[in-house]
Amino acid sequence: MSPRRSSRRGGRRPDASVFARWPPARWCAAPIAPRSWRARCLLPYNRVAPTVYSPAEGSEEVQMPGKVVRVRRRERLGLAQRLYLPNIFVGLYVTARHFFRNLWGYIVGRKRTFVVQYPEEQVDYPDAFRGHPVLVALENGEPKCVACGLCEFACPTDCITIIPEETDAAIERYPREFDIDMSRCMFCGLCEEACPEEAIVMSRSVELATYEREPMLLHKKDLLRTEEQLGRRIDYMREEYAR
Numbered sequence: 177m178s179p180r181r182s183s184r185r186g187g188r189r190p191d192a193s194v195f196a197r198w199p200p201a202r203w204c205a206a207p208i209a210p211r212s213w214r215a216r217c218l219l220p221y222n223r224v225a226p227t228v229y230s231p232a233e234g235s236e237e238v239q240m241p242g243k244v245v246r247v248r249r250r251e252r253l254g255l256a257q258r259l260y261l262p263n264i265f266v267g268l269y270v271t272a273r274h275f276f277r278n279l280w281g282y283i284v285g286r287k288r289t290f291v292v293q294y295p296e297e298q299v300d301y302p303d304a305f306r307g308h309p310v311l312v313a314l315e316n317g318e319p320k321c322v323a324c325g326l327c328e329f330a331c332p333t334d335c336i337t338i339i340p341e342e343t344d345a346a347i348e349r350y351p352r353e354f355d356i357d358m359s360r361c362m363f364c365g366l367c368e369e370a371c372p373e374e375a376i377v378m379s380r381s382v383e384l385a386t387y388e389r390e391p392m393l394l395h396k397k398d399l400l401r402t403e404e405q406l407g408r409r410i411d412y413m414r415e416e417y418a419r
């Protein structure tokens with residue numbers, strides 16, 4: 177048998193010269209000398225490249241190396257880890273403990289775990305909760321929006337479509353069409369942050385499930401809400417953005 181062949185698995189063992197310059201020096205915080213070819217193969221995964229901060233030319237700042245994080249991973253799993261059985265029993269024990277504790281609480285009339293009979297019972301979400309975005313309506317029922325397009329620009333999923341129009345009213349621009357495709361919206365709230373008029377606000381509603389895609393495209397009339405309906409969120413926004 178060729179001296180390059182592994183005696184145990186019959187596969188080819190890489191020539192030592194392959195690892196002569198391995199790993200590249202830039203991956204290592206300090207000179208290293210791994211003992212085996214296997215250790216050399218695992219080196220890139222066991223070390224994180226140091227990041228070096230370079231001050232601007234002429235600056236008096238001291239050049240400092242970045243933080244080096246070393247992660248030690250076990251090369252071989254133990255017998256218990258390979259079997260998975262102990263962890264399966266631990267999971268079953270936790271589930272059974274919660275089940276019987278909850279059942280006992282139900283029998284004696286004292287709830288021990290937090291369960292809500294949704295949708296009949298609903299949780300009062302905190303003020304920071306973000307449901308789907310809606311438009312704030314003025315007292316005359318028209319949107320507060322001035323169709324500046326900032327929310328459309330800020331939206332990372334391109335799910336807002338605005339068609340602006342000019343008027344002779346005090347607020348000269350308004351959105352003739354304002355659509356949000358809720359099948360693409362990810363409730364990130366960037367549109368709310370971008371709006372200079374507090375005209376688009378994250379509501380507390382998340383119940384949007386449908387069997388079709390078409391009802392997920394909400395138009396201006398579907399999105400309008402009064403300031404009273406959105407009071408908690410608007411107060412929260414003013415408090416947060418004023419910080």
Ligand code: SF4
Pocket residue numbers: 309330331332333334335336356360361362363364365366367368
């Ligand atoms: S919440 Fe995010 S994804 Fe949804 S419309 Fe606003 S910016 Fe777009």
Ligand code: SF4
Pocket residue numbers: 320321322323324325326327328338370371372373374375376
């Ligand atoms: S950022 Fe506000 S005012 Fe501008 S288009 Fe969007 S909702 Fe209207």
